[in-house]
Amino acid sequence: MxxxxxxxxxxxxxxxxxxxxxxxxxxxxxxxxxxxxxxxxxxxxxxxxxxxxxxxxxxxxxxxxxxxxxxxxxxxxxxxxxxxxxxxxxxxxxxxxxxxxxxxxxxxxxxxxxxxxxxxxxxxxxxxxxxxxxxxxxxxxxxxxxxxxxxxxxxxxxxxxxxxxxxxxxxxxxxxxxxxxxxxxxxxxxxxxxxxxxxxxxxxxxxxxxxxxxxxxxxxxPSVHIRDFEVQAHLDENYRDAMLKVTAKVRNYGSQPSRNTCIEVSLLDSGNRPVGSDILVTGDSVYIAPGAESIVKMKAPVKNPRKWWAEEPNLYTVLLTLKDGKGNILEIESCKFGFRKVEIKKGQLLVNGAPVLLKGVNRHEHDPDTGHYVSPASMIKDIHLMKQFNINTVRTCHYPDDPLWYELCDRYGLYVIDEANIESHGMGYKPENTFANKPEWKEAHLDRIRRMVERDKNHPCVIIWSMGNEAGDGTNFEAGSYWIHQRDPSRPVHYERAKQRPHTDIVCPMYWDIDEIVTYAQTPQDRPLILCEYAHAMGNSVGNLQDYWDAIETYHHLQGGSIWDWVDQGLRKRTKDGREFWAFGGDFGEERHDNNFCINGLVLPDRGVTPKLIEVKKVYQNVGFKAVDLLAGKIEIHNKFFFTNLKKYTVKWVLHEDSTLLQSGTLGALDIEPGARKPVTIPLGKPVPKPGAEYWLRASFHLAENTQWAQKGHEIAAHQFKLPLEKQVTPIDILQLDPVDLREQENEVIVSGSDFSVGFNRDTGTLTSLRFKEVEFIEKGLEPNFWRAPTDNDFGNKMPQRCAPWQKAGKTRKVEKFQVKKTGNSVVRVTVDFSLPDVGSTFHTIYTVLGSGDIVVENRFIPGPGSKELPELPRLGMTMRLPQGFEYVQWYGRGPHENYWDRKTGAFVGYYQSTVTEQFVPYVSPQENGYKTDVRWVALSNKDGTGLLVVGKPLICFSALHFTIDDLTREKRGSLHLTDLTPRDFVVLNIDYKQTGVGGNDSWGARPLPKYTLFPKEYSYGFCLKPFSRGDHPMKLSKKRWPSARF
CATH class of the missing domain: 2.60.120.260 (Galactose-binding domain-like)
Structure with a gap:
C-alpha cells in the first residue's frame, strides 16, 4: 500500500x-x-x-x-x-x-x-x-x-x-x-x-x-464488576488430579474506592453438588481505586475430577461471587467448565494424555433463509447430526462462531479448532503483497486474534487456536503466534499458511493427497499433521475417504482432519412461477461470482442428509471389525475410542441368507478398553447353504441409553461380513426349454416364445423390443454407453473436455457385424460387433435368447491400437429406457443409499425396495447421481407387479432415474438447478460394468485415484434380462446359471 x-x-x-x-x-x-x-x-x-x-x-x-x-x-x-x-x-x-x-x-x-x-x-x-x-x-x-x-x-x-x-x-x-x-x-x-x-x-x-x-x-x-475472568485446569502428569486456577479482573467504575472486595469461587458437579465445600476457594481481599482494575488470582486442588473430552463431555459449573467489604453479594458470574489438558508430545496431539484422532468437518455459519444468522435450533440440529454421524471435531471456518456454538460443543462434546477472522485470500500469498507482512496491518491481525482468544478461553471444547485461513504468511502471524503462546500456553497454535515454519505447532495442510501425508508421517516428526481441509465435498463427491483413514490410522503422526465442508451454502429462492430452489453464485444478478463453488456440504442447505454423510459415518466410526473364523462366528473387535469402554453399548447381530433373516441376537456387554482389541464369538448356527445363496453377517453397536443427541438404540458402528459358504446353481437345461421362433426381415429380427417376443434392429444393432404377456418393456433400445453426467469434481479436473470422445462414442457407433443364429430349438444367438470411431475401439455384444424368455447379454470392450492415448472411461455399460409406469425398483446389492466404486464402505449388501423417483439424489446443481454398485440383480416393475429383472453375471452396477444422462449433463459447473429439470415419464435404466470413482481429494484438479479409474483396456461383463409377473420373486428367479457365449 x-x-x-x-x-x-x-x-x-x-x-x-x-x-x-x-x-x-x-x-x-x-x-x-x-x-x-x-x-x-x-x-x-x-x-x-x-x-x-x-x-x-x-x-x-x-x-x-x-x-x-x-x-x-x-x-x-x-x-x-x-x-x-x-x-x-x-x-x-x-x-x-x-x-x-x-x-x-x-x-x-x-x-x-x-x-x-x-x-x-x-x-x-x-x-x-x-x-x-x-x-x-x-x-x-x-x-x-x-x-x-x-x-x-x-x-x-x-x-x-x-x-x-x-x-x-x-x-x-x-x-x-x-x-x-x-x-x-x-x-x-x-x-x-x-x-x-x-x-x-x-x-x-x-x-x-x-x-x-x-x-x-x-x-x-454493579459499579464494582468482574469485567473478565479465566478458568484453567492444570492436570498432573498422570492426568488424574487437577489444580483449578481462576483469574478475575475486577473493575471499579464508581467514584469511591472499593475496599476489602473479595471473590469466592464455588465448583459444582453435573448434579449441582458442591465439590469440596460450598466455597472452594476465596481470593485475597483487594482495594480498588475509582476507575482502576485489580487482578485477583485463586487456585485450589481438585482431586480426580471427571474429565472433559468429546466422547464424554463432563462439565462442572464455576461460580465467582463478588462481595463487598461488608460481605454483601455484588454479583455472581457463572461458567460451565471442563477439566482437560491439551499438549503436543513426541509429535502427537494429546487430549488428557491420549493421541486423539480428529474426525472433523469445517462449518460455515449458514442458514438458507437467514444467511449468516443461525438460530439456536439450527445449531442444535447441526450438533445432533454431527454426533449421530461420528464427527467429533469442528473447525470454525474461517472466523469465531456465535458464542452459543461453543457452549453447545462444550455440552454435547465436540472438539473445536477456533479460527480467527482473518482471510485475505484476494491479495494472494506473495510476501510483498500479503497483509501478513505489512506493519500497518499488524494491529488489525493481532486484534482479531486477541479478541477470539479472550472471548473463548474458558471453553473446554476449544483445543486448538487457529490464526486464520489463506491470508499469506509473515511477521504479523509470527507476532500472533508469539502472543497466543504467551497468553495461553495451554493450547497449541495452528495456521495452514505457515506450512512447517516454527510459528505453527501443528502441520495443517489443506488437500494434501494420501501419498503426501504418508510421506510426512514416515519420518520422525516433532509435530502432528492434521489436515485443516480435505475431502472437498462438492456435489457428488467424498470418494476414497476410507483410503485416507487407512493411512491416518496407520501412522501415529497423522491425526485426522476436517472435511470441507458441513453444509451446502445454498440460499432459498423461488422461480418466477413460484418453484423453490437453492440459489448459489450468479442467481441474484451479481456480475462477479464463483457459481456453485459454495455448494460443498455433507448436508443440504436445509440439513437434509446426503449419501456422502452416510459414508463419513462408517469411515469415522469408533469400532473396528475383523474376520477371524466366520463360520465359527469368530471376529475381532477393535475399540477405537480413546476414553470409552465398549461395555456401555449394546451389540446386535443378524445373519441373512440373501434377503431372508436366518438368525439374530444380542451379545452381552463387551468389556473392551479404549484402544484394545478383543476376540468375540457370535453364537451362529452354521446354515446349510442353498444353491446360489449368499450369507451375510452384520454386527452393530448401539446406544444403550438415551443421550442428548440421539435416542436409545441409535447405531454408532456396524460392519458386514460375507460368510465363506456357497453352493453352485445347477445350469439351465437348454433341452427342457420351450421352443422359440425366429423371423428375420430386412432390418429387423424377431424372436418369439410362448408368452414373449424380442426384437432387434440390424441398422442400430440394438435390442429394441421386449414384450412379455402383452407388456412392452423397452421404449428405447439397449445400447453401449461410456458417459456419465459430469460431477462437480469431473468439471474441476476437466473430465468433460478430456473425456469428450467417450460422450459421443456410444452414439456414433457403427454396426460392423450383425449375425443371427439359431443354435437349437430353444436358443437364438444374436452377435453384434460395433466399431467406435471416436475412440478407435470396438464393442462386442452377444444376445442369447432362450425359450424361457431370458435374454443373456454379454459384452466385451476392446480398445484400439492407440488406446494409450485415450483418456479414462467415465463409465462402461449399456443404457435403455423403460416405458412409463415401471416405477417400483428392488435390488440385491449395495444400498440403500447411492454408492460408487470409491464411496461404498458405508453401503452394505442387502435386499432393498424403493421407487425410481426416490433414486434421484437432489444435489443442488444436478449431476450424476443415484448409482448402486456390487449389484446381484435389479428389478423394475409396474403397479400390476409385471416387471423386468436384470441379473448380473456375477455383478453389475445400475441407476434407474426419470432423467436422461443428457438432462443431467451441464455445459459448465453450476449451470443447472433442480428447477431446470423436468422428470421424464419413462425410466432410464443404466446397466453397467462400472463407473470411474467420483473422487475425493479436491474439486479443481484432482482425479479419482488410479485404483478407482477405468483406464482403457479390455473389459468383459454380462447380465441377463428376464420378464416376470406378479407373484414371481426376483430373488428366486435370479438363482439360475445361464449359458455363456464365447466371443
Missing part, C-alpha cells in the same frame, strides 16, 4: 487499518452478571435480571453508497416515519435490501487497500427505542451494549450522542453507554457499512452479506 493510498484513506475510519474501534470495551469472556446463585447455577443468561435483549424489529434505511446515507438519522428528532422495519439479527440482503454475493477468493469490491469503492458500498441505518429497567438506574448500575456480530463496520449513537465505532465482524463489540442514558425511552442508532478496510481481512469463501446478524443486548453490572 502506497503512502498516497494511506493518506487518501485516512479520512474515513472505515478505510483506515489503524482504526479498529473507538471506545470499545476490552475483550473478555462471554459473561452476564447474576443477582442470585440459583439462576447463576442454571446459567441461562437471558434469565438474569441484568440482561435485556434488543433483538426484534428495528427501524431501517438502506442506501447504495455512503454519500447517500442520512447524515443526521441518529438525532432524536429525525423523522423516520417513512422507514420500514427490519428484523435483528439478520443480514439485510436476506430481507430484500441489496443482493447477496458469493465469491470464493476474490474481493467483492475494487481492490485498492485500504480504500473501499465509494460508488457502491451500501450503508444500513438502524434505529431502535428502548427503556432501561428502573432498578438499573436507581442502583447506579453500569450499562453496556453488546453486539455479538455486525458486518462489517459500524458507528453507534445513543440519544443523539456518538458512542463509538467498531470493525471486525465476527467477535463482539461492546460499549459502556451508562453516561448516555436517560429515564424513559432511549434512542439507539447504528450505522453499518457493508464494506470497510476490515473487509480486506474477511475475504472468506462464503456469501458476502452484511448487517447486524448476531444478538444485540444490554447488560447491567
Amino acid at each position: 502506497s503512502a498516497t493510498q494511506t493518506k487518501a484513506a485516512a479520512g474515513n475510519d472505515w478505510e483506515n487499518p489503524q482504526m479498529i474501534g473507538q471506545n470499545k470495551e476490552p475483550a473478555h469472556c462471554t459473561l452476564i452478571p447474576y443477582a442470585d446463585r440459583k439462576k447463576a447455577i442454571i446459567g441461562k443468561r437471558t434469565a438474569s435480571r441484568f440482561y435485556q435483549s434488543l433483538n426484534g424489529k428495528w427501524k431501517f434505511h438502506w442506501v447504495k453508497k455512503p454519500a447517500d446515507r442520512p447524515m443526521d438519522f441518529y438525532k432524536p428528532g429525525y423523522d423516520t416515519s417513512s422507514w420500514k422495519e427490519i428484523t435483528v439479527p439478520s443480514n439485510w440482503q436476506m430481507q430484500g435490501y441489496g443482493i447477496p454475493i458469493y465469491l470464493n477468493s476474490a474481493y467483492p469490491f475494487e481492490k485498492n487497500p485500504p480504500s473501499i469503492q465509494h460508488h457502491y458500498n451500501p450503508v444500513g441505518s438502524y434505529r431502535k427505542e428502548f427503556e432501561i429497567p428502573g432498578d438499573w438506574l436507581e442502583r447506579d448500575y453500569q450499562v453496556f451494549i453488546h453486539f455479538d456480530g455486525v458486518e462489517s463496520a459500524f458507528y453507534l449513537w445513543v440519544n443523539g450522542k456518538k458512542v463509538g465505532y467498531s470493525q471486525g465482524s465476527r467477535t463482539p463489540a461492546e460499549f459502556n453507554i451508562t453516561r448516555y442514558l436517560g429515564k424513559g425511552k432511549n434512542l439507539l442508532a447504528v450505522e453499518v457499512f457493508r464494506w470497510s478496510d476490515g473487509s480486506y481481512l474477511e475475504c472468506q469463501d462464503f456469501w458476502r452479506l452484511s448487517g447486524i446478524y448476531r444478538n444485540v443486548y444490554l447488560f447491567a453490572a
